[in-house]
Amino acid sequence: MKLFIIAGAINGFLAVAFGAFGAHALKERLSEKYLAIWETAVQYQMFHALALVAVGILMSSKLLGPVSSLNTAGYLMLAGIIIFSGSLYVLSLTGIGILGAITPIGGVAFLVGWIMIIVAAVKFAS
Template sequence: MKFNMIAGAVFALLSVAFGAFGAHALKNVLTEHYAAVWETAVHYQMFHAIGLIVIGILMSKSLLGPTSMLSRAGILMFIGVILFSGSLYVLSITQIKVLGAITPIGGVLFLVAWLMVILAASKL
């Protein structure tokens, strides 16, 4: 639970920093397409940073308890951020298109993580 909240806060901080970096430092470097890809990475990172914090709160406040389902959801969401947003950041800067093949793996991990949160909540 503590890991989820700390990881979520770190991802949120980095999301703001990467958003500012993309808007200012990369403004004249990235094409319009790759700037949009960068922005997608920032948005999904922030959404899932908040998701990790919510999972941590649910576990710590005994709202759903420290269930193994929530614990696994947090791990999948954490890895999903790295694979999804990370691959899009690197893709934007390097324009190595094969990196785009990694992105959907992160997206699937997001979906599975949210499904696990739904299943844990349904046990209330």
Template sequence: MKTFIIIGAINAFLAVALGAFGAHGLEGKLPPKYLEIWKTGVTYQMFHAAGLLVIGLLLGKVPAGSLFSTAGWLMLAGIILFSGSLYTLSLTKISVLGAITPLGGVAFLAAWVLIIIGAAKYL
């Protein structure tokens, strides 16, 4: 429970910091296309940071080792793969990195499906 609340809060902090860096540190240094890609990474990181916080709270109400725990690890993997690849793509402009992004998206989708199933089963 506490683990996902901490991981969620860290990712929310990083999303705010990276969003500010993108808006103030990268503006004028990156073409608009890559700045938009950066913003997409920040947006998805923040949404899933909030998801991690919710998972942390849900884990306080259900048995340990539930589907929610797996969902939390998938969300973290999604943040690393999805947002991380977009940040790297924005800074390096190496387009092949875009091939990693969908893997993070699949991790996000799987996490949300597990939350749906877990809510139906435990709540």
């Protein structure tokens, strides 16, 4: 599905930009703890940006086709990026500790998204 390929590409772009921003602009402004949290957010955003592109390719290929499990996986991965990485970015910049309680919701979205890819493969792969 074109939406997931575009969303993946945008998130990949943003992950590179945020990674460079963290390495250059934030290096002197954040403590090592918060810089490490920023880097974790960047890594997970990039991993799941690539996963979104893969979901989009799988949906448009004849391998699995546009199955609902893949659609669900794509939306869960997108939500995971926003909730997981987004909360970590904000936590790094603000130090608001309560955001650490939101981050696992994004992690669960990632996990369920990966499970939905497995479901799609098991049900629909030839």
